[in-house]
Amino acid sequence: MKHFEANFDGLVGPTHNYAGLSFGNVASFSNASAVSDPKSAAKQGLKKAKALADMGMVQGMLAPQERPDLHTLRRIGFSGTDAEILNKAAKEAPALLRACCSASSMWTANAATVSPSADTRDGKLHFTPANLVDKLHRSIEPTTTGNILAATFNDPRYFSHHQHLPEQANFGDEGAANHTRLCGNYGDKGVELFVYGQEATNPAAPKPKKYPARQTIEASQAIARLHGLSEDNTVYISQNPDVIDQGVFHNDVIAVGNQNVLFYHQQAFLNTQNKLDEIQRKFGRSDVHFIEVPTSKVSIQDAVKTYLFNTQIITLPSGEMTIIAPTNCQENPAVFAYLNELVTLGTPITQVNYFDVKQSMQNGGGPACLRLRVAMNDMELAAVNQNTLMNEALFTRLNAWVDTHYRDRLSVDDLADPQLLIESRTALDELTQIMKLGSVYQFQK
Numbered sequence: 001m002k003h004f005e006a007n008f009d010g011l012v013g014p015t016h017n018y019a020g021l022s023f024g025n026v027a028s029f030s031n032a033s034a035v036s037d038p039k040s041a042a043k044q045g046l047k048k049a050k051a052l053a054d055m056g057m058v059q060g061m062l063a064p065q066e067r068p069d070l071h072t073l074r075r076i077g078f079s080g081t082d083a084e085i086l087n088k089a090a091k092e093a094p095a096l097l098r099a100c101c102s103a104s105s106m107w108t109a110n111a112a113t114v115s116p117s118a119d120t121r122d123g124k125l126h127f128t129p130a131n132l133v134d135k136l137h138r139s140i141e142p143t144t145t146g147n148i149l150a151a152t153f154n155d156p157r158y159f160s161h162h163q164h165l166p167e168q169a170n171f172g173d174e175g176a177a178n179h180t181r182l183c184g185n186y187g188d189k190g191v192e193l194f195v196y197g198q199e200a201t202n203p204a205a206p207k208p209k210k211y212p213a214r215q216t217i218e219a220s221q222a223i224a225r226l227h228g229l230s231e232d233n234t235v236y237i238s239q240n241p242d243v244i245d246q247g248v249f250h251n252d253v254i255a256v257g258n259q260n261v262l263f264y265h266q267q268a269f270l271n272t273q274n275k276l277d278e279i280q281r282k283f284g285r286s287d288v289h290f291i292e293v294p295t296s297k298v299s300i301q302d303a304v305k306t307y308l309f310n311t312q313i314i315t316l317p318s319g320e321m322t323i324i325a326p327t328n329c330q331e332n333p334a335v336f337a338y339l340n341e342l343v344t345l346g347t348p349i350t351q352v353n354y355f356d357v358k359q360s361m362q363n364g365g366g367p368a369c370l371r372l373r374v375a376m377n378d379m380e381l382a383a384v385n386q387n388t389l390m391n392e393a394l395f396t397r398l399n400a401w402v403d404t405h406y407r408d409r410l411s412v413d414d415l416a417d418p419q420l421l422i423e424s425r426t427a428l429d430e431l432t433q434i435m436k437l438g439s440v441y442q443f444q445k
């Protein structure tokens, strides 16, 4: 049986816009009210996904969410026809309208935490959608995310889907963006690393002063319990609160792992050496590569600006590892020099491939934010909804779909346009047919 890691990228939705919704995410705040280009955003994402499929990787797509979210607007008291609701919300509560229009589900690293079958007690692949409670616009994602995951990984013999954690700050959960798995071969039992920003029930524990810590240790522990992980294959690591205060709102802005490689910034964690020792002990092999990037080579500011660590480290069919980096890394001399040096250091990483995902980067989402990793085997892959898997035909079909339905210019003032709602629903209705997802959206029920 073959084992490998699949990547499921979030298809960028038709309302992709810059609304400055994420306090603590520097790019989101600094691009607030910029004009977006949803068509290019979706195509940039599709191009990256197709390139990985062409490299021989298993690549899937996850459908976007229904936005504007009229159901949430109704739930908070707006009434009338769809057009009247949009109009009233724009006048009376523009910030709430913006929160209900974000295409943020594109960042599927925040869709869920995933534990492969090699790690879990019952031998199934487990998914828990992230509750994303720290941000209003993201807290409305998990129910539909659960529907989309269940429609994509739709065979209960292999896949176990959990409900998202209770929607309360003690269980702040941001999904795979704060979770990394180290392993030998993908089918071997791995070590799952959960990185958190605060301990909700221990006020004396370190936490950031300026920006929110979105993930709690309590949420991480709950997920490990739900997924049936064991003590000897989980490690809980505290993020360094000082870097959260410099814009590292998720751990995947400062660290990324793949198989026996952990690539991280010197300032990423607290008690770094102890934690590396624990990982080494639980991993149980001598060939772990801890690649620590010193502040003297790359500052926190450059890491946040370029997303050096929001890169994907993937293992190619040849067994070599390559880094999938945003072109922003090429444009920063210190980061570019570091990446050029990295491939000569004798670690498993031997190449870097750059992709333009700037539409997403301007909202604080790099290549790694755009994908959900699912380590799986042949049999599990055969049980996945095959219409979600990237190939020549799906690539052509989705690009044509984007050309038909997406705008190439969207400002926050356009969000109340009733025509945008109609365009978005028409697009998503067609998408559920292309990907054979069934009725995953509320407007279809």
Ligand SMILES: NCCC[C@H](NC(=O)CCC(=O)O)C(=O)O
Binding pocket: 017, 018, 019, 020, 021, 022, 025, 028, 029, 102, 104, 107, 109, 110, 135, 138, 177, 250, 363, 364, 365, 366, 369
């Ligand atoms: N993993 C990357 C997530 C980026 C995401 N940005 C946003 O939601 C920005 C949306 C806006 O500001 O329009 C976030 O911060 O959760």
